[in-house]
Amino acid sequence: MNRWDKKYKELDFGYGEVPNVFLRSQESFLTGLENGFVPADGQGRNGVWMAELGLAVRTIDISQVAVDDALALAEKRGVLIDAWRDDLKTMQWPTDQWDCIVSIWVHMPPELRAQVHTGFWKSLRPGGLIILEAYRPEHIHFRSDFGTVGGPPSAEGMYTEEILRSDFPDGDFEFLEEQDVLLDEGTGHQGRSATIQARIRKPL
Numbered sequence: 001m002n003r004w005d006k007k008y009k010e011l012d013f014g015y016g017e018v019p020n021v022f023l024r025s026q027e028s029f030l031t032g033l034e035n036g037f038v039p040a041d042g043q044g045r046n047g048v049w050m051a052e053l054g055l056a057v058r059t060i061d062i063s064q065v066a067v068d069d070a071l072a073l074a075e076k077r078g079v080l081i082d083a084w085r086d087d088l089k090t091m092q093w094p095t096d097q098w099d100c101i102v103s104i105w106v107h108m109p110p111e112l113r114a115q116v117h118t119g120f121w122k123s124l125r126p127g128g129l130i131i132l133e134a135y136r137p138e139h140i141h142f143r144s145d146f147g148t149v150g151g152p153p154s155a156e157g158m159y160t161e162e163i164l165r166s167d168f169p170d171g172d173f174e175f176l177e178e179q180d181v182l183l184d185e186g187t188g189h190q191g192r193s194a195t196i197q198a199r200i201r202k203p204l
């Protein structure tokens, strides 16, 4: 059992059952797409919502506990998702497969992040979208001030505009904003948080 399994066993839908607010704001760009991939989808709130929009959704997470919860959430909502336990460190990336990739709070050491983002780009079809929200380094101040706000323990795995532009040099950044948002996501993310939000299109 990994540390995420332990965390998810303790928490009843730790980040809630409703989708991330930034993701929801991107609904008009997702509607009508055929499929989507949601890496590190946790207990499935984002992938299940995308399935409700009509997309064929594949999700992965390193925690089997979370994957089981995601499948149960999909069943409860009456949709199907293709949810698997997998590790972003070792997963194989298909070519030109996904209409969209939704990356919400996926924080990794810099080398792994660059490797994973190369995989995103390979597996996104031309014309496809990456929708991403992640913490900025400034979040470390909010994190130390308030215990329940969540986020990685060090700024190293957080994101900046420069990092995103460097990881996706050919991307068309249709939306890129730094935000200080008031998160209300289950018990895991409560309070003011420094984030970066992006919608990046792979050119045709």
Ligand SMILES: C[S@@+](CC[C@H](N)C(=O)[O-])C[C@H]1O[C@@H](n2cnc3c(N)ncnc32)[C@H](O)[C@@H]1O
Residues within 6 Å of the ligand: 004, 015, 020, 039, 040, 041, 042, 043, 044, 045, 046, 060, 061, 062, 063, 066, 086, 087, 088, 089, 104, 105, 106, 107
């Ligand atoms: C902060 S949670 C966010 C979960 C989900 N994206 C959400 O917004 O509700 C981070 C997730 O990353 C997953 N994770 C961490 N390392 C991973 C890895 N190497 N491969 C796949 N998933 C991983 C964890 O199990 C956890 O579910």
